Amino acid sequence: MTEPSGVASDKTTKTEGGTWETIKVIVQALLIAAVVRTFLFQPFNIPSGSLIPTLLIGDYLFVSKYSYGYSRYSIPFSPPLFSGRVWAAEPQRGDIAVFKLPRDNSTDYIKRVIGLPNDRIQMVDGVVTINGQPVKKERVGRQDVPAGAGLRDQATFYRETLPNGISYVIQELDMFGNRLGRNTPVYVVPPNHYFMMGDNRDNSLDSRDMSSQGVGYVPFENFIGRAEVIFFSIEEEGAAWRVWEWPWTVRWGRLFKPVG
Numbered sequence: 001m002t003e004p005s006g007v008a009s010d011k012t013t014k015t016e017g018g019t020w021e022t023i024k025v026i027v028q029a030l031l032i033a034a035v036v037r038t039f040l041f042q043p044f045n046i047p048s049g050s051l052i053p054t055l056l057i058g059d060y061l062f063v064s065k066y067s068y069g070y071s072r073y074s075i076p077f078s079p080p081l082f083s084g085r086v087w088a089a090e091p092q093r094g095d096i097a098v099f100k101l102p103r104d105n106s107t108d109y110i111k112r113v114i115g116l117p118n119d120r121i122q123m124v125d126g127v128v129t130i131n132g133q134p135v136k137k138e139r140v141g142r143q144d145v146p147a148g149a150g151l152r153d154q155a156t157f158y159r160e161t162l163p164n165g166i167s168y169v170i171q172e173l174d175m176f177g178n179r180l181g182r183n184t185p186v187y188v189v190p191p192n193h194y195f196m197m198g199d200n201r202d203n204s205l206d207s208r209d210m211s212s213q214g215v216g217y218v219p220f221e222n223f224i225g226r227a228e229v230i231f232f233s234i235e236e237e238g239a240a241w242r243v244w245e246w247p248w249t250v251r252w253g254r255l256f257k258p259v260g
Contacts, residue, residue: 040065042225044098044108049148050198050205051096051110053157053169054259058251060232060240061259063098063225071221073100084221090116091194091220094166096227096259099196099218109215110227111206112168115187115195123208126172126182126201128160136161140169146236147176168260170199177202184208193217227259 046059055061065074069088072078078100091097091113101107115121120131128135138159147153154174161167172182179202187207189195196218198204210216234240238249 041228042098043231044110044227046110049203050200051112052145052200052203053171054096054112054199055110055227055230056233056251056254057236058234058238059230059254060234061230062228064228065225067095067226068097068220068223071223073105073222073224078105088220091223091226092166093164094162094168094260097196098224098227100222100224102216102218102222103212103214105222108224109196111196111198111204111215113194114162114197115189115207117189117191117193119189119195121187121189121195121207123182123184128197130163133163135163145171145173147173151176153177166260168199170201173202181208187217190217192220194220194223229259230254230257 041062042065044061044063046055046057046061049057066087067089068091069085071085072081072083075081093113093116095113096110097113098108098110101109114128115130122129124134127137138161139156140159141157143155143157144152145155153176155171156174157169157171159167159169181201181204187195187210194217195207196215197206197208206215207217208214232240233251233254234246235249235251238245242249
């Protein structure tokens with residue numbers, strides 16, 4: 001018995017309809033992801049140790065895009081649609097923030113906000129001074145740590161407490177690190193700029209380096225968002241895509257840990 005000619009046509013129509021529905025779902029999902037990434041949260045991973053011990057190489061975290069308002073750098077590929085910020089909210093001293101590196105306005109960096117606009121910042125024998133007042137610094141421990149290239153070093157850990165009460169732990173290295181950053185000239189932060197530092201004080205390229213290869217003062221416009229929570233973390237020798245190694249390479253204790 002021959003199949004009625006209309007049946008084949010109906011099957012083709014259903015197939016085309018199903019394909020179109022699939023395409024619409026994918027497009028809608030991509031649009032939702034783009035909106036979330038642009039206006040709400042963006043994932044970042046930590047590729048360097050400049051914020052050790054607060055953030056480790058292999059940490060993956062969410063950054064809130066709305067915390068400081070929005071600039072051209074909040075949008076993928078940073079199109080020059082406008083200048084400055086809209087719905088701006090100023091960073092607070094002690095925030096860990098992601099920003100575009102001022103020297104190229106394209107590389108993502110993450111550091112801690114230490115100096116606010118018009119502040120006078122100086123390092124004196126490893127102690128941060130803000131407007132002439134030393135930041136409280138208390139020794140809290142000492143430990144053998146990796147120093148890169150297979151080397152080990154002794155690190156001393158200190159708890160710093162900023163004038164607004166924000167407290168966190170930094171580390172200083174005994175041998176392998178740049179000690180020049182422990183004593184600096186006075187930096188006067190320009191209006192609408194911020195002074196950023198890493199918690200790994202002897203191994204952090206930050207605002208203490210004003211050279212053409214350094215970070216310098218960071219314009220408010222360059223801020224992308226504030227680090228909020230670690231959603232995944234894996235050992236340096238591991239890789240996130242090697243799922244079968246997760247039982248021993250994932251740092252389970254760091255998952256969903258607030259950043260601060």
